[in-house]
Amino acid sequence: ESARTKSGLVSLIIPCLTGNMVYALIKLGFLEDERLGKAIEWILTYQRSDDGEERPPLGEMYDRYRSCWGSHSCHMGVAKTLKALSAIPEPKRDARVNAKIQELADYFLKHRIYKKSHHPEEIAKPGWMKFGFPLMYQSDALEMLDIFASLKIHAPELDDTIDLVRRKQTVEGVWNLENSYSDRMLVTIEHKGKPSKWITLRAVRALREYR
Structure with missing residues (x-):
């Protein structure tokens, strides 16, 4: 929490830990919690699956941790956010969730895991x-x-x-x-x-x- 804003800092969010928390909270029964919904939305909006073929993403979310957000996405970030989305029961997955699951799965298929x-x-x-x-x-x-x-x-x-x-x-x-x-x-x-x-x-x- 920032002493100045009294809220979390965008630049300190990293995908692997976000994925772990989302996965754990889904398993603990908090899928319908509004706050967890925001975390899932973060994954859908920001999680990358870059394979070293493009320039690194730019912007406040991406600028701090190049090890997470470089031209090649961090394996751990992709792994843990895929794990989080896979924990959503299939009937609860919408088109955006399914599309992101497919995107992240394709990343690992390209890498043979x-x-x-x-x-x-x-x-x-x-x-x-x-x-x-x-x-x-x-x-x-x-x-x-x-x-x-x-x-x-x-x-x-x-x-x-x-x-x-x-x-x-x-x-x-x-x-x-x-x-x-x-x-x-x-x-x-x-x-x-x-x-x-x-x-x-x-x-x-x-x-x-x-x-």
Whole structure:
């Protein structure tokens, strides 16, 4: 909150954290709250899916954080805002929401989720190949596949990610925690290198859609 305006500052809004808050509040039952509606409208209005082919966007919203709003949109911002919109129940999605979901999904299909769009044989996000929970502002290939599964999007561009998830299943039939931000939290949520009920839930849920 600004001491001068007594409200939030436009220049301090970033997409990944906005997406996380919208997702959480939808899951907590606040979809009809007017304030959440404004946050969803912000995503529809400002979230970008630029792939390095255009000039960076200009304006008060975009000028402060070039890592979020450069000529190539931040993967985390696209991921978390797509996650937020995917949490809106299908009957509640209007044409603008559906169009933005498609736009953001197409962005990740071009990248094969974690690869380079212009060189799809190269990995752009090696960290996304290590599955974690919770991920806070970060994301990974499994979280993205889970989002695509919830949207029932099927495309050959997802095949590498599906294979990656399948390969990581242990002989016991579960998935291990490979990435963790527990050191930043008040409590430890599972342990790296150990079987994870949260990673396993995501993997099973996603692979059920793509079996």
